[in-house]
Amino acid sequence: MVNKVNNMLDDARLKDRTMTGTDIKITARNVQVHYGTSHAIKDLNVDILNNTVTAFIGPSGCGKSTFLRCLNRMNDTIASCRVDGEIKLDSEDIYDKKVDPVQLRAKVGMVFQKPNPFPKSIYDNVAYGPRIHGLARSKADLDDIVEKALRRGAIWDEVKDRLQSPGTGLSGGQQQRLCIARAVATEPEVLLMDEPCSALDPIATAQVEELIDELKQNYSVVIVTHSMQQAARVSQKTAFFHLGNLVEYGETGQIFTNPKDPRTESYISGRIG
Amino acid sequence: MTDLSSAPGATPAGVRKPHSLYEVDALTKRRNATEFRFRLYGIIAIAISLSVLALMLFTIFSDGISAFRQASLSFPVTLTEEKLDPAGNRNREEMAKVTTIGYSNLLKENFAAYVNSQGFEVEGLTDAMIGDMLSRDAAAQVRNQVLADPELIGTTIDVTVLANGRIDGYLKGRVNREEALRDKNVTPEQLDLTDKLVDQGILTVAFNWGFMTRPDASDQRPESAGLGVAILGSAYMMMIVLVLTLPIGVAASIYLEEFAPKNWFTDLIEVNISNLAAVPSIVFGILGLAVFINFAGLPQSSSLVGGLVLTLVCLPTIIIATRASIRAVPPSIRDAALGVGASKMQTVFHHVLPLAMPGILTGTILALATALGETAPLLLIGMVAFVGTHPSAPIQGFFEPATALPVQVYGWASRSDPAFLERSSGAVIVLLFFLLIMNAIAIILRRRFERRW
Amino acid sequence: MTGDEQHIMRAYDRDLEAIQAMIIKMGGLVEDAIMNGTASLVNRDTELAEKVRAADKSVDDLEELINEEAARTIALRAPVSTDLRIILSVIKIAGSLERVGDYAKNIAKRTSVLAEMRPISGSDGTLKRMAREVQTMLKDTLDAFVRRDEALARDVINRDQDVDQMYNALFREFLTFMMEDPRNITACMHLHFIAKNVERMGDLVTNMAEQIVYLTTGSRPDENRPKGDRTAFMDGVD
Numbered sequence: 001m002v003n004k005v006n007n008m009l010d011d012a013r014l015k016d017r018t019m020t021g022t023d024i025k026i027t028a029r030n031v032q033v034h035y036g037t038s039h040a041i042k043d044l045n046v047d048i049l050n051n052t053v054t055a056f057i058g059p060s061g062c063g064k065s066t067f068l069r070c071l072n073r074m075n076d077t078i079a080s081c082r083v084d085g086e087i088k089l090d091s092e093d094i095y096d097k098k099v100d101p102v103q104l105r106a107k108v109g110m111v112f113q114k115p116n117p118f119p120k121s122i123y124d125n126v127a128y129g130p131r132i133h134g135l136a137r138s139k140a141d142l143d144d145i146v147e148k149a150l151r152r153g154a155i156w157d158e159v160k161d162r163l164q165s166p167g168t169g170l171s172g173g174q175q176q177r178l179c180i181a182r183a184v185a186t187e188p189e190v191l192l193m194d195e196p197c198s199a200l201d202p203i204a205t206a207q208v209e210e211l212i213d214e215l216k217q218n219y220s221v222v223i224v225t226h227s228m229q230q231a232a233r234v235s236q237k238t239a240f241f242h243l244g245n246l247v248e249y250g251e252t253g254q255i256f257t258n259p260k261d262p263r264t265e266s267y268i269s270g271r272i273g
Numbered sequence: 274m275t276d277l278s279s280a281p282g283a284t285p286a287g288v289r290k291p292h293s294l295y296e297v298d299a300l301t302k303r304r305n306a307t308e309f310r311f312r313l314y315g316i317i318a319i320a321i322s323l324s325v326l327a328l329m330l331f332t333i334f335s336d337g338i339s340a341f342r343q344a345s346l347s348f349p350v351t352l353t354e355e356k357l358d359p360a361g362n363r364n365r366e367e368m369a370k371v372t373t374i375g376y377s378n379l380l381k382e383n384f385a386a387y388v389n390s391q392g393f394e395v396e397g398l399t400d401a402m403i404g405d406m407l408s409r410d411a412a413a414q415v416r417n418q419v420l421a422d423p424e425l426i427g428t429t430i431d432v433t434v435l436a437n438g439r440i441d442g443y444l445k446g447r448v449n450r451e452e453a454l455r456d457k458n459v460t461p462e463q464l465d466l467t468d469k470l471v472d473q474g475i476l477t478v479a480f481n482w483g484f485m486t487r488p489d490a491s492d493q494r495p496e497s498a499g500l501g502v503a504i505l506g507s508a509y510m511m512m513i514v515l516v517l518t519l520p521i522g523v524a525a526s527i528y529l530e531e532f533a534p535k536n537w538f539t540d541l542i543e544v545n546i547s548n549l550a551a552v553p554s555i556v557f558g559i560l561g562l563a564v565f566i567n568f569a570g571l572p573q574s575s576s577l578v579g580g581l582v583l584t585l586v587c588l589p590t591i592i593i594a595t596r597a598s599i600r601a602v603p604p605s606i607r608d609a610a611l612g613v614g615a616s617k618m619q620t621v622f623h624h625v626l627p628l629a630m631p632g633i634l635t636g637t638i639l640a641l642a643t644a645l646g647e648t649a650p651l652l653l654i655g656m657v658a659f660v661g662t663h664p665s666a667p668i669q670g671f672f673e674p675a676t677a678l679p680v681q682v683y684g685w686a687s688r689s690d691p692a693f694l695e696r697s698s699g700a701v702i703v704l705l706f707f708l709l710i711m712n713a714i715a716i717i718l719r720r721r722f723e724r725r726w
Numbered sequence: 727m728t729g730d731e732q733h734i735m736r737a738y739d740r741d742l743e744a745i746q747a748m749i750i751k752m753g754g755l756v757e758d759a760i761m762n763g764t765a766s767l768v769n770r771d772t773e774l775a776e777k778v779r780a781a782d783k784s785v786d787d788l789e790e791l792i793n794e795e796a797a798r799t800i801a802l803r804a805p806v807s808t809d810l811r812i813i814l815s816v817i818k819i820a821g822s823l824e825r826v827g828d829y830a831k832n833i834a835k836r837t838s839v840l841a842e843m844r845p846i847s848g849s850d851g852t853l854k855r856m857a858r859e860v861q862t863m864l865k866d867t868l869d870a871f872v873r874r875d876e877a878l879a880r881d882v883i884n885r886d887q888d889v890d891q892m893y894n895a896l897f898r899e900f901l902t903f904m905m906e907d908p909r910n911i912t913a914c915m916h917l918h919f920i921a922k923n924v925e926r927m928g929d930l931v932t933n934m935a936e937q938i939v940y941l942t943t944g945s946r947p948d949e950n951r952p953k954g955d956r957t958a959f960m961d962g963v964d
Contacts, residue, residue: 074611079535106614116605118624128623129613179609186613206734213737232802233735256801 025050025190025220026071031085033066033075040066042244044085048190048237053212053221055231055252058241059267064224067241068192071222072108073101089190106133109183113195115175117167117182122159125167125178126150129186145185152218153181154211173204177211184215191215193223197230209234228268232256240264333701339445340699343481343496344436346407346470348387350380351429352419363423376419377412380404380434393469398462406463408435410490410497435483436476438496438692440467444478447691484699488661489681495692498685500700502660506576506675507645507707509667513580514587514644519637521584522591523626526633529592530599531621550589557585558650566654574655576664577671582654583644590640591633598632599625631722638715642708648679656680678704738803745795745816746871749823752788753868755781756823757861759830760927764857766834767920768850770841778834785827792820808941815941819871822930822937826864829923829930836916843913849899853917856892856924859885863931867938876942882935883947889928890954896921897957925955 026048033041041063048054056064066075073094075081087094094104106129117125126146129135136142146163150156155177159170167178176196183191193212197205212234215221225231231238232252239249240261248255248264259265292298297305356379360367381404388403411434418432419425435441439459442448444467453459470476487499533539561582565571571578602625610620651657657680664673676684678700685697733739759778766774796817799805805813863882870878900914900921939947 072612074608077607077611102614102616104614105612110608110612112605112608112612114605116603116609118606118609119628128610128615132613132615132619132623182609182613203734210735210737213735229804232804233738253798253802257797 023050024048025090026222027086027088027091028067028070029086029088031067031070031083031087033063033070033084034082035066035078036080040244041070044246046239046246046249048220048222050220051216051218052237053216053223053235054237054239055235056222056224056239056241057226057228057231057267058247060226062241063244064239064241065194068194068222068224071190071192072105072110074105074110076101106186107188108190108192109186109188111176111179111183111191111193111196114199115172115179117170117175117178119166119168121164122150122167122170122178123163126182126185129182133186135187149181149185150178152184152215153177154207154214155181171204173200173207176200176204176208180208180211180215184219188219190220190222193221195224195226198226205230228256240267242267333698333705336695337698337700337702339447340484340695340702341481342445342478343483344441344444344476344478345433346384346436346476347431347433348384348475349429350383350415350432352426353379354427357419358423358426363426365420365423368420368423371416373412373416376416377407377409380407380411380415380432388466388470388475391473391475393466395462395465395469397460398466402460402463403466406437406440406466408437408496409494410435435496438494438690439463440476441496442692442695443467444471444476445695447695484696485703488663489659489676489684490661491659492688492690492693495688495690495696498693498696500678500681500703502663503676503678503681503700504703505664505670506579506656506660507677509576509664509671509675510580510583510677511641511645512667513577513671514583514641515637517580517584518587518591518640522588522637523595523633526592526595526599527621527626530596531617531625546589546592550593552589553649554586554647555649555653557582558653560585561650561654572672572674574658574660574674574676575672576675578654579651579656579675579677580671582650583647586647586650587640587644590643591637594636594640595629595633598629598636601632602628627722631719634718634722635715638711638718642711642715645707645711646679646704648677648683651677651680652683657684659684678707738809741795741799741803742805742809742812745792745799746812748788748792748795749816749819750868750872752785752792752820752823753864753871755785755788756827756830757864757868759785759827759834760857760861760864763830763833763837764854767837767840768854770837770845772838772841775834775837775841779831782827782831785824789820789824793817796820811941811944815871815937818937819934822934826927826930829927832923833920836920840913840916844909846903846910846913846917849896849903849917852892852896852899853921853924856889856896856921859889859892860924860927860931863889863928863935867931867935870935870938871941874938874942876939879935879938879942880947883932883939886928886932887954889925890956893921893925894954894956897960 024047026046028044028046028048031041031044032039044063044067056068058064069075070083070087071089071094075083083095089104089108093099094108118128120128123146126149127136127142130142130145136145147156147160150159155174158174159178167175170178176199180191180193180196196212197208200208209230212221212223216236223231223234235252237249238252238255240247240255240259240263242263248259248261250260255264256268259268265271354361356375357371358368359371381400384407385400385403389400411432414434415432437459439448439453439456440463443453443459443464448456448459448464450461450464453461453464467476483497484499485504486501487497488502490496490498529539529542561578565578565581566573571581606624606628607620610624611617615623656674656676658674658676660674660676664670664675682697682700682704685693685700759781762774762778762781765771766778796813799813803809863885866878866882869875870882897918900918903910904914936947939945
């Protein structure tokens with residue numbers, strides 16, 4: 001249907017809207033996550049596309065954040081957490097013994113729920129990642145990287161005159177965009193976002209969402225959100241988690257207008273917690 | 274329930290009666306009264322503690338502030354050759370054979386002669402009495418001066434020497450005439466003369482630098498006792514404590530907090546550290562005596578042993594404070610650092626430690642302040658001994674005997690002469706002053722390094 | 727299209743613009759259908775009539791797509807205020823346009839039948855004028871939609887009276903024809919339905935214009951618009 005009308009209308013706006021990647025970036029197969037004795041994620045299979053915003057929604061404790069943190073092995077810091085199954089990034093198993101999580105995290109950046117800039121200058125916040133990964137050969141290189149990252153984070157115009165002032169002095173929304181710029185600065189391929197707007201006011205939220213929409217041109221973005229509306233607004237693909245299961249995964253418009261699974265239907269229409 | 278329903282106009286339980294906001298009901302009145310009483314208790318408690326503090330400071334200052342002023346006598350002395358250098362060859366070794374007693378007699382004679390020449394009319398005053406008004410320390414002072422410069426022999430010089438402790442006490446109001454009648458160390462005639470000498474400007478009261486610099490003095494010479502050795506000893510020990518506790522404490526805390534696996538063994542260590550912080554410090558003194566002096570054979574009453582013992586006292590406190598401030602660094606900062614691909618070590622050293630620094634430094638300085646005031650363990654390792662000479666500069670000085678400020682307070686407070694009580698209070702003031710400075714540094718550091726996140 | 731201010735989330739603007747562009751596109755198709763349908767009738771061009779009937783399929787598809795997109799936008803963007811009125815208006819306008827398109831198709835259908843019959847002289851001119859009037863009204867309505875021009879929309883609402891009057895005149899004319907010669911009845915009945923269709927188109931365009939007033943002002947225009955269709959009260963030719 002969409003294609004037919006695209007041909008008929010030849011409308012760039014429609015084409016732009018429906019444009020998503022088709023390459024698979026991350027493949028998860030039979031993923032099981034245990035926290036001690038509790039089974040947090042049960043037999044999860046999902047393909048995450050490149051150049052696409054994928055949203056994970058679901059009630060609290062459904063495992064969506066847990067799975068997100070599996071994707072860059074942030075769960076390693078939790079002693080009781082055990083991950084089984086296979087998660088591949090570009091057909092390389094990220095849980096392979098040879099993989100150093102530090103290297104993985106440079107490839108799979110993360111933005112957190114609460115804006116958490118380092119208590120350093122804006123410049124140092126962004127430059128930190130490139131510095132520790134040795135991405136810049138000279139000061140000029142680093143300046144370029146910082147500027148590029150801040151532009152990608154859609155915050156350059158607001159901070160270009162005060163790069164040396166502390167990052168913690170920015171407003172909440174600016175801080176979150178700074179954190180996104182910081183994540184982008186290490187040239188990741190995937191950006192994970194764990195409820196990136198939950199601490200922001202609606203305007204800052206809209207700004208960050210707009211940024212996420214732009215980021216999909218360069219990255220595969222995975223976002224966990226409590227707000228179904230946010231998932232609807234920013235994502236092209238939506239995955240609904242419930243009690244550790246991936247209940248439904250599909251095109252966002254389809255999930256929100258015509259979900260296949262009755263649990264998804266109930267959740268998005270506000271009938272279960 | 275039956276009571277309620279039987280009462281006229283009663284409403285069933287759980288239903289609020291219609292009620293005007295202008296009337297205060299009984300329950301609200303009771304609650305307000307409780308709150309008022311609670312506030313009152315608080316105010317009373319604060320008032321009591323403030324008044325106790327004020328009383329304590331008042332006592333200490335009224336007793337001790339006079340220790341910072343000292344009476345001294347100025348008069349000319351003719352340094353006769355036959356008494357001070359019988360050989361006449363200005364050889365220092367030969368001259369050293371003349372003891373302080375020789376100098377003392379010379380000074381007394383000169384002072385008596387000088388006083389008599391001024392023509393003061395005091396009935397019953399003998400030359401011996403006049404001579405006794407000089408401090409026993411005066412002879413040593415002049416002797417040192419002469420031995421330093423033998424050419425002075427044969428000349429007449431103006432000297433300024435300490436007055437006897439009783440004369441000093443009289444000027445500060447500690448000694449009066451009634452007491453002088455009963456005191457064999459001082460006579461009313463001497464006090465009369467004192468008044469006249471003060472009028473003439475021969476006897477003056479000036480700021481007592483010696484109190485800060487001079488070593489301790491024997492029981493007969495309270496006027497010359499100073500805190501020099503104690504301040505140096507305390508400073509040396511603080512250096513040792515700082516150099517040892519900060520790296521050890523911080524490293525241990527970082528390991529325990531960030532790297533150590535959480536199991537029964539680390540739990541055990543944690544419990545032990547907490548318990549060690551609660552162990553009475555005298556136990557550490559016993560330990561220091563057994564380990565550092567008897568076993569390791571380090572010199573008794575040296576600042577090194579004192580510093581080591583105080584390190585043991587401080588370490589648990591510092592580790593607890595450091596762990597608390599490391600734990601207070603929000604986990605979001607660790608996440609942020611790990612999220613951009615920093616290693617555990619980089620996370621800790623680039624982000625966690627700088628943020629925990631103000632807390633660590635504050636904890637360290639407060640622990641040092643406690644150590645500065647610690648007395649009991651130092652008594653056990655012999656730092657209460659009389660030390661009449663300053664220790665030399667570090668590092669050699671660490672091995673030489675010294676005392677510490679609180680120990681000096683204790684030592685002076687237990688001596689019989691009331692002049693030492695004044696010194697003791699004065700030493701407390703000095704100690705409080707140093708504690709105040711350390712707390713101020715802690716506050717400044719916290720302010721400077723404190724950052725918002 | 728949505729005024730000077732943009733949404734922070736530009737994709738939202740894109741969605742709204744796309745859906746409105748579809749309305750304009752659909753309006754254009756329907757305008758063509760009216761024009762071509764009338765032309766085929768006047769010129770007895772059955773080929774053109776066939777084209778008009780075929781083109782209606784695209785209009786129907788577009789309506790379906792617009793409804794789908796509107797539902798999607800409501801589901802994903804939770805529109806409020808002006809945005810919500812845009813979406814609601816778009817759904818209604820699409821429905822009306824689809825009806826107008828159907829009427830145009832119906833004209834084309836009847837054209838194929840009429841082409842086989844003896845032409846009725848004299849009515850063509852009025853029908854053509856009427857159709858052109860409706861077409862202009864539709865064009866102005868779409869302009870008003872694009873420009874958010876309330877005045878133009880109200881003007882369109884008033885112009886429906888003219889269409890109604892033309893229809894009244896045609897009604898009498900057809901009655902006369904049929905009374906003159908019963909052999910004209912079939913053709914005249916067809917022509918009357920065509921005229922009625924055009925009149926209904928006018929009503930639908932008026933509805934759209936009312937929808938645009940609602941879109942721009944937030945409230946519906948008063949119901950006392952001038953109504954010119956008095957055929958319901960006619961009992962015959964005097």
